[in-house]
Each structure stands twice: as structure tokens, then as C-alpha cells.
Amino acid sequence: MRKSIGLLCVSLLGTLGLARPCAAEQFDAGTAFKDVKLYFTAPVRWDARDWMYFGGTLLAIGASHALDDNVRTHFAIGERAVLDGKDPHSTRDALPASALVAGTFAYAVLIDDEAGRVESYSMLEAAGLSSVTTMALKYVAGRERPNETTDENAWRNSGSSFPSLHASAAFAIGTVFAESGGDEYRWLRRFIGYGVAGATAYIRVHDNVHWLSDTVAGAAIGIATAHFVLNRREARAGGAGEVSVAPMQGGGVMVSYRVALR
Numbered sequence: 001m002r003k004s005i006g007l008l009c010v011s012l013l014g015t016l017g018l019a020r021p022c023a024a025e026q027f028d029a030g031t032a033f034k035d036v037k038l039y040f041t042a043p044v045r046w047d048a049r050d051w052m053y054f055g056g057t058l059l060a061i062g063a064s065h066a067l068d069d070n071v072r073t074h075f076a077i078g079e080r081a082v083l084d085g086k087d088p089h090s091t092r093d094a095l096p097a098s099a100l101v102a103g104t105f106a107y108a109v110l111i112d113d114e115a116g117r118v119e120s121y122s123m124l125e126a127a128g129l130s131s132v133t134t135m136a137l138k139y140v141a142g143r144e145r146p147n148e149t150t151d152e153n154a155w156r157n158s159g160s161s162f163p164s165l166h167a168s169a170a171f172a173i174g175t176v177f178a179e180s181g182g183d184e185y186r187w188l189r190r191f192i193g194y195g196v197a198g199a200t201a202y203i204r205v206h207d208n209v210h211w212l213s214d215t216v217a218g219a220a221i222g223i224a225t226a227h228f229v230l231n232r233r234e235a236r237a238g239g240a241g242e243v244s245v246a247p248m249q250g251g252g253v254m255v256s257y258r259v260a261l262r
Helices: 029-040 048-066 068-075 090-110 114-141 165-179 186-206 212-237
Strands: 242-247 253-258
Touching: 029 114, 029 212, 048 068, 048 212, 068 186, 068 212, 090 114, 090 165, 090 186, 114 165, 114 212, 165 186, 165 212, 186 212
Parallel strands: none
Antiparallel strands: 242 253
């Protein structure tokens, strides 16, 4: 990830102290491997609602693509209009999301809280899975960046613009942070988590290193991946499954077993 996601920073320690992390659970290499397998086979288990979300995401990416040229014209001013293909602020733009991970982990270590450590692992897992997906799509799309061409339809040209890796990782990390912990500070968690992710996507477009639709696609991948990780975490915390027994009209009982597969 261009030396970015692995960077450590504890600048958010004070704010993170207000948030309560998620319930603790076991998280090891075997768990991560199982999550990877389930992640890349998830579409075969999608229901109608999942496919509806997927269709809506495609529509959002298409709508943002229609605005790509106008947005580039707005931001490509002065030095940002130079077609040199350089990305000098790649590491800088990854720092805020890295700070969420490092801050969560550092605070968990400080108070010896296993739940906080699991939350930081979940952030890294979401970032890693979304990054693999993003890199695969980059290879397939081959889209040139707006600082390489003025043609928003320069696909299959060995480019690396679509989707945005920074936006994907930032939204994966930010969503896990925003939707973890108790409800008492939910508004603050969401403000920080989605704020960091949104600012990351904005600065990538502002600096003319990504088209608008690159960041929309990256955000969609990051959010979807984060919710997959959160669902897996919830399933593990709740055990392998849930058995319930209910009386039936006319006598007898009904035994049911429920397990989360996504």
C-alpha cells in the first residue's frame, strides 16, 4: 500500500479514550484464514438485498463517472494540472487512517483491554481484504490517473487509478471504528471514522491523483469489506450457532438452529 497502512501513529489516543471497544473474542491465524475464504466466496451466499446493494453501488459509481471530467477540471489547477503521473503525498494521505488503527491498539495496550486489540485487528483485516480486492480491480481496469491523462475513459492502459486504494483502506478502517464499541459514543465514533475516510477520499481527488469515481468505488469496497468483518466478528462472539426451542400448537416442540454464514 505504498508504505502507508503500516505506519504507526498515536495522535488520537485522547479521543479514543472516550470510546468503548467491542466484546473480546479469539482472533488468530486460523480465524483470519477462514475469514479470507468466506470473504472471497461471499457473493455465492448473497440474498436479494445484497444484490440490490450491489446494483445501487454500480449506479453510484456510474453517476460519479459522469462527473469525473467536471470534477477534474475544477481541481486541476496550477501544479495539479501537470500530467506527470506523480503522487508525492501518498504516505501523507494514509496517515489519518493509520492513526485510527495505531491509536486503537495503543489505547488497548495501555489499559490492557483485549477487546480493543481485537478491534484493531479487525481494522487491519478489513484494510487488508479491501486492499487485495482493490489491487485486483486496478489490474483489470488499467485506468490512467487524472494526472496522467485528461481522458476520463482511458481504461485498459496499464494505469492504476481505479479504484482508489487509499479510499478503500480508509473506509474499511473508518467503518470498523465507526460501528464498533457501545452506543454511548456512537455519534463521535462515526464522526471520526467516516470523517477520516471522507477526508482521505476528498484529498485524493483534490490533489488530482484520482478521478471522483475511483474514490466512490474505493469507498464502496471499503465499507462492504468492513461490514463483512464486523459480521464475522459478531458471529464469532456469539458462538458457532444458536439453538432455540419453541412449543408448537397441538403439542410437541420445534427445535431450530441459526448460524451466520456471511
